[in-house]
Amino acid sequence: MAAPSVFRLLHRVLPRLGTQRARLSGGWVPPAQAPDANSFVARTNTCGELRAAHVGQEVTLCGWIQYQRQGLFLVLRDFQGLTQLVIPQDEWSQVQTDRSAVRHVASEFLRYIGIPLQAHSHVRKLLSNAPVESVVRVTGIVSSRPPGQENAKMPTGDIEVKVETAEVLNFCKKLPFEIKDFIKKSEALRMQYRYLDLRSSQLQHNLRLRSHVVMRMREYLCNHHGFVDVETPTLFKRTPGGAKEFLVPSREVGKFYSLPQSPQQFKQLLMIGGLDRYFQVARCYRDEGSRPDRQPEFTQIDIEMSFVDQAGIQRLIEGLLQYSWPEERGPITTPFPSMTYEEALAAYGTDKPDTRFGMKIVDISDALRRWDVRFVQNVLSYPHGTAKAICIPQGVRYLKNKDVESLKEAAKSQFNQEIVDVICRPDGSLKSLLTKFLGEEQQSELKQVLNMQVDDVVLLAAGDHKRVCSALGSLRLESADLLEAAGVVLRDPTALHFLWVVDFPLFLPKEENPTELESAHHPFTAPHPLDTDLLYSDPAKVRSQHYDLVLNGNEIGGGSIRIHDAEQQRFVLEKVLKEDSEVLSHLLEALEFGAPPHGGIALGLDRLISLIVGSPSIRDVIAFPKSFKGRDLMGNAPEYVTPEELEPYHIHVSWPVAETEAKKN
Amino acid sequence: MAAPSVFRLLHRVLPRLGTQRARLSGGWVPPAQAPDANSFVARTNTCGELRAAHVGQEVTLCGWIQYQRQGLFLVLRDFQGLTQLVIPQDEWSQVQTDRSAVRHVASEFLRYIGIPLQAHSHVRKLLSNAPVESVVRVTGIVSSRPPGQENAKMPTGDIEVKVETAEVLNFCKKLPFEIKDFIKKSEALRMQYRYLDLRSSQLQHNLRLRSHVVMRMREYLCNHHGFVDVETPTLFKRTPGGAKEFLVPSREVGKFYSLPQSPQQFKQLLMIGGLDRYFQVARCYRDEGSRPDRQPEFTQIDIEMSFVDQAGIQRLIEGLLQYSWPEERGPITTPFPSMTYEEALAAYGTDKPDTRFGMKIVDISDALRRWDVRFVQNVLSYPHGTAKAICIPQGVRYLKNKDVESLKEAAKSQFNQEIVDVICRPDGSLKSLLTKFLGEEQQSELKQVLNMQVDDVVLLAAGDHKRVCSALGSLRLESADLLEAAGVVLRDPTALHFLWVVDFPLFLPKEENPTELESAHHPFTAPHPLDTDLLYSDPAKVRSQHYDLVLNGNEIGGGSIRIHDAEQQRFVLEKVLKEDSEVLSHLLEALEFGAPPHGGIALGLDRLISLIVGSPSIRDVIAFPKSFKGRDLMGNAPEYVTPEELEPYHIHVSWPVAETEAKKN
Missing domain, CATH: 3.30.1360.30 (GAD-like domain)
Structure with a gap:
């Protein structure tokens, strides 16, 4: 067993140097572009990065005990992987004499600066007794595994770390389920102990990939194409037809904010404000009660541009997806094929055809x-x-x-x-x-x-x-x-069939009264340029400049060129949709003050990431999802509040019992 | 006047090539790293980028009419600057013979493909009659300004564009105020017509700088240091002492979500979930009623790390600010000085000393x-x-x-x-x-x-x-x-005095009852390692591992190393703070399942950006701020809703009149 040299020990107690932290010499160096996951912290390496080239180096690792074998071996896990640790079996006194002199100097030095050197027996006891999922920090020497004991399936399978010192940073009590990928657990249990489920390699991968994809999208939009990331309010007011908007009581009696379903109005107002190119990774809200695989809050990549047409937005999005697409699922070819709504309906019976x-x-x-x-x-x-x-x-x-x-x-x-x-x-x-x-x-x-x-x-x-x-x-x-x-291979699970669906109808007959029209998407969608005249004569026949992006039969985005003419917008709202335009008066007025032609799109990020990672549910790509009933099973939200807490908002709860009694009186 | 050649005209009608769009040859090319603001749209250049090197090129610009002089000149504005346009004075027939032949061929070609060439008289009429702030698209030839007429104060002051064709994309009606930086307007008017105020160069600059700074922060955190951008829920439940949290009624009778003041619990749970390095540009909510320069929703750069100490977080943040600091306000030197809370109080009478x-x-x-x-x-x-x-x-x-x-x-x-x-x-x-x-x-x-x-x-x-x-x-x-x-120069407006304030007390006597203690910051803050024993004997004397970051006397961030020991956390909640720990049972339980030591920080983005741009109010760095009473003056939020809209949420409004009547009965 290699003993730490005084030099190495000195190195260990040197002040950390942040980003300029000296890399241990002679070893594996991550590519220049790779992030440094070890800056600012007490470890030298993650549990996923040690290789044969590190052999001989002293390293400090932090992680969770994945398992422990008979007091001999221990596998340590962090977000990046697993490393096998060898628990020291020899006693302090058993080390060779020539090395013990070195050790003596080192231990004296460490004692002098306040770090006690541990006896191996103590280390063995600590590591052998700590339960699985306890958090430990170990320091030791990277060694080659004995010939024949390498594990080719493990990225760190060529090496093991011979532990010199160890510290149990936190013990773990008995788990409700094991943190092993092959262990099946119920969805409810996973949700209740979400922080444990997050330790699974699948969720770690999903959340990290999500972060990476979004970062690439930001690079493409901000750094390559001059888009401005603008945050828009989520406390706004109800939009017409916004029946699915959560309400937020305000301190003004009887007045409520509303959590918008999208930043639609704000992004149009930003274009009118001359922002030219806007994007936002926008939190959106939709209260649909209980619906499978929907979330009351969700995220969309929200984009709007001035002076653009439908083809411009489509090329932008194709470039965006191509740039941000993870290598493991790529490459994707552009431009994406296009199909009219009528063609899609006739050939696939849906506006989101699975063309695989x-x-x-x-x-x-x-x-x-x-x-x-x-x-x-x-x-x-x-x-x-x-x-x-x-x-x-x-x-x-x-x-x-x-x-x-x-x-x-x-x-x-x-x-x-x-x-x-x-x-x-x-x-x-x-x-x-x-x-x-x-x-x-x-x-x-x-x-x-x-x-x-x-x-x-x-x-x-x-x-x-x-x-x-x-x-x-x-x-x-x-x-x-x-x-x-039945075993037929029909859809290649690795295939990526992107498709633009275009030329949607601008209006649809209302379900409850087919003689009246409602917007097929939203009232700000511009009519197809060839159908503008029809708007005033036969609006039901007007095609729109709306476009949907479909991937493998899933709608992953939708957008449109918007109406920028105030008169046309007023006509649509008042004459075609018969809506009270008063609630949109600020937007109508804004269109009169030099609104540029503009259009945009929103991509559903949760769905997009779930398709990339091949997960059936968007819950697997959200850190803390709600159940299909809209409940947080871990923190138990929503929850009762006291009448005193409601008082500043001038509301009270209509309890069914109270209602019954009210009827009695 | 130069007439467009057939070649140039052909060039204009070629399909757009997106990112690969051919740059006009021979001219100014933006640096390789600069974003392309002209991709995917109908213009060739912005109004801020034409220089002497572009002379002779045909360009297409889109923008707003800033002003117009006697039917001769027009200044066009977009987000990037101003360009002077020369309105054509000659008639169609007045161009020289040799060029009119070219023009004839060109116009025939354009008519053939459906683009009519405009007579100059038509262009002149259009541009002379369009009101200020109307939106136009023009195509013309970049020309040198006549000698002596260059404007050195204008980046595009060496050139002007001789307009060949023009289109008014939208007219502007009479404005409530002029879009000129020197025009003073009331805050209320600016808020009501926020989309017009956004056209001002100051707000354009502020929002673009904000986007840029945040993008740089993301690069530093994600690309350089392996942080994972994780979105956490904003629909959660009330936290203990969360008296300033907005409520969101749910469809379950009597149960409410709450909009959290920060992702504190979630980021700690992410560390317990092994995420290791988390950040989020997080939307936070705080209902404080009316307070000047506070917003009901605001944004923080939210960070949490495992296996880190106070110094680690401080070095991270210094690096983050150094990396993202805009050149126009830089450079900043690190490390930042540090001062204990006691020192700050004794010398400056505050925990956020202005050391300028x-x-x-x-x-x-x-x-x-x-x-x-x-x-x-x-x-x-x-x-x-x-x-x-x-x-x-x-x-x-x-x-x-x-x-x-x-x-x-x-x-x-x-x-x-x-x-x-x-x-x-x-x-x-x-x-x-x-x-x-x-x-x-x-x-x-x-x-x-x-x-x-x-x-x-x-x-x-x-x-x-x-x-x-x-x-x-x-x-x-x-x-x-x-x-x-009185004219004394005391504080250099360009000076940047960053300061860490550390060693805060962990608890403070409650104002209403000084014999009881409350958390100085929040109940998850870890005690100072030297004061751990005092926690159990004399908690009022315990210093914490909380740290604040102060810039020029403003608190721009705060954070702490957190308690990762379940027993210690339970002791603080139950014995010191006398809180009902049931509401935090999920967090207490999570600490028992192998929680790593962890800590973090949150930077107030709105305040930070307002200090960078030197604005007295955070409203100047937020696209759509609320008034100090929490109102959106543009869209008129919050707003009344109908009783029917409240029905799904089992609440009703306690109108003062109803209350009075209730008391009568």
Whole structure:
């Protein structure tokens, strides 16, 4: 065992030099660009960075005890990795004589400056008795592992550290679950002890990657393209239609702030204020009650530019993602393909198509129009009447009868859409409720239009265009899940299919009253330049300058060119949407004072990062997420407060009991 | 006048190339590191970047009309500067023959691809009639200004742009105030039309500098020192003593979220979660009602590290500020000096001393102890009895009698502290109420202790140490203001006096009941290592590991090493502070599961930036600040909401009238 030389010991007690801290000589030096994770602290190295080149160096490590083996070995963990420590077995007196002289000088020196040198027996006792997950600091000598004992799976697997001194900085009591990646624990337990779950390599990786990606985005926006990071208020007032905004009582009786769903108004006002290029990693709030995989607070990369058009924003975002995309998931190619909303709806039945696989919706109206089947003709005669189908390749082999039945039921219950299934028998003939209406020629035409092969299953729907497409789009995704569950490789998990969806309708009929219109996205979206005249004559037909960014079937961003003309904005609010424009009077007035043409976008950061790390839930990329009921299970929020605490805000709680009693009186 | 060549016109209609956009050749190229502010948009240059080297180039600029002179010139403004435009005076037909041939080809080409070339008369009409602050896009040729007409004060003063085509993108109606830096406008008007005030060069500069400084901080923390940017929740629950926290009603009856004053608990939990190095540019909330220059939401640079001590955090912050400090205000030297709380109180009467000037508090107890004056002896005999003074150099010359009187009154009303003034007459004798008690020798001793010169004014106080120091510290600052108002240069406005104040008391007597203790800062602060034993015997005497960072007399940051031992934390909460520790049970439990030693700091970003830009108010470094009453004067927040909007949150407003009626019944 190597004993620390006086020189090394002197080195250890030298004052720390911050960023200029002298690197231990002769060893592995991190790349010039890599951050120094050991500056300003009491360690020399992290638990992930020691290599064969460090052998012979004295190092100080801090970390958590991952496990301990029979008082001989201990594995120490920190955020960067694991290092094997060798617990000293020899006693103080057992070291060789020539070295003990050195040790004597060293120990005298250390005692003089107040650092006692420890006996090995003491170190052994400390390290052998400390429970798993206790926090320790050790100093020792990096040594090669004995031949044959190297661990190629471990980045530090060539070395071990022979411990000279040790200190238990904090003990750990019995854990509710082990900090090992392979240990399964319930979501509720993970949330309650979130600080323990954060020690897992998965969450460490997710949060660090998130930080890194955001930092790269900032570099791209600020340092490369002159964007200004501006913080906008989160205490504002309710926006029209802001039914999902949290309220914050103020000290003025009856008046409330509101936590905005996005900085939309502020970023437009910044453009009017001449900021030219704005971005913010913006905290946003949305009170939707209980919804799976939604969070009451979430983060978006919020961007706005003046003097820009739709293509400008799209190229910006492509560059942004390319620049910030982590190497482990890259590279990505740009420009991203583009598809109109109508195309997406027709081919995929959704405005966020997953283009990683085929099974597109096929229009079979023309084929069916030639059939002499009354109810088909009937459906096709309606204004938006259509007949469409998807073909599930080899569906007979991979889908059970009950799968097909449940698909049909789902279409019925979710979309009120009847589905007819058609199967291609081994002899090429079709099996379906429909076949009795079809001649051989018609069956052949159907097979050809759908490119149907033996054992394929076709799901066919006729009716209103949007409903048929939506139902088949949903069945397409459910069928894909079923095929994959049955072992078919349909979607490459490493594939990255980015897609711009453009030319959305500007307005949609209100669900509760289809004769009235509401904004498809928000009332500030500009109409498509080719449709401006339609705005005043037939607003329902106007396409917008809204664009969505879709990745593998997930909407990861959306934005638009905004209305910059006050009169047009007023017309949209008052005449088309029939909204009270008073609540937006500040924005309408601002548009009259020289508002530049402008547009922007917001990327959903939580979703984007979860797609990058391949996590099914955004909760895995948020440090302290809320449960799907909006609760913090660790700190127990929200919580009751006393009536005295409510007093300054002039509110009180309407308890159900109180209500009942009030009714009685 | 130069006519655009076909080549240039072709160039103009080429598709934009994003970041790879071809720079106009032969001209000024921004430094490789400078951001490209013209990527993705329709302009070729900003209004601040054209120089003599650009002469002959065709450029497209977008901006606001700053002013227009007699239909001849127009000054265009954007975020980067001003450019003079020459409005074309010649008609279409007036251009020279050789050029008109070129123009004909060009115009035919442009008409072919759909871009009409404008007649100069049309351009002149457009630009002459557009009101100030209208938004225009112009294309033209950069030309040298005629000799003698260069403007050396204007960065673009060597050139002007001869406009060829122009488009008014938006008109501006009559403004509530002019966008000129020299125009004075009321704070309320500026706040109501914040988007217009944002166009001022001062606010543009402040917000851009803020963005730049924060970006540099991020580079230092993330890229240089391995910090992880982690977002923590803002919807949490009330913390003990969190009387200033905004409440957010939840959909669960009677339960409220709370908007935290800082991410304190979360950052400690992140350390327990092994994150090791955390930072966040964190939005924080504090409901203090009406207080000048406080904002209900504000931003702090929030930092926490594991395995660090006080010196480690201090060196980190010094490096951070040095790295991010804007060149225009730099350089700053490190390390910053340090002073204990007791030293600061004794010499400056405050925990945030302005060390840019002297006039320090001098202890004259020893001198006075030798005086045979009963009331002085009486005061000095109390446990914390003291006599102290400050000396205002040349006070007789610069302070009026009423100034001295108002200083004395302020000490009386704010600190209940009597002040005696002493003046040094031209003959060296002292004039004071006290002199009748003093012999010549005693007067001489007083002059010597205070280094008193002819015409100096001394303010003298005797009584309780802390009260005397606080009163004199306050008078010191007020006297400095008076001296400066009288023309004395006391504090160099460019000086940067950073100072660490350390060794604060851990606890303070509660104001309402001085026999009980409360945390001087917060209950998670660790005791000073030398005072740990005192914690259990005489907690009032314990110093803490809290540190404040002071700049020119302003607290710009504060932090501490935290308690990482669960038992110690429990003792502080339950035995010393007598708090219900149940509400912090998650944190106490977390400390038991292997919490590493850790500490951190938070810098007040708004105040820091306002000091950097030399602005008296933090409102000048916030894009959309609230008024001192917490109101958004532009959007009119907070605002009334309907009872229906309150229903999901099970609350209703206690209107004063309703209260009155309730009392009647």
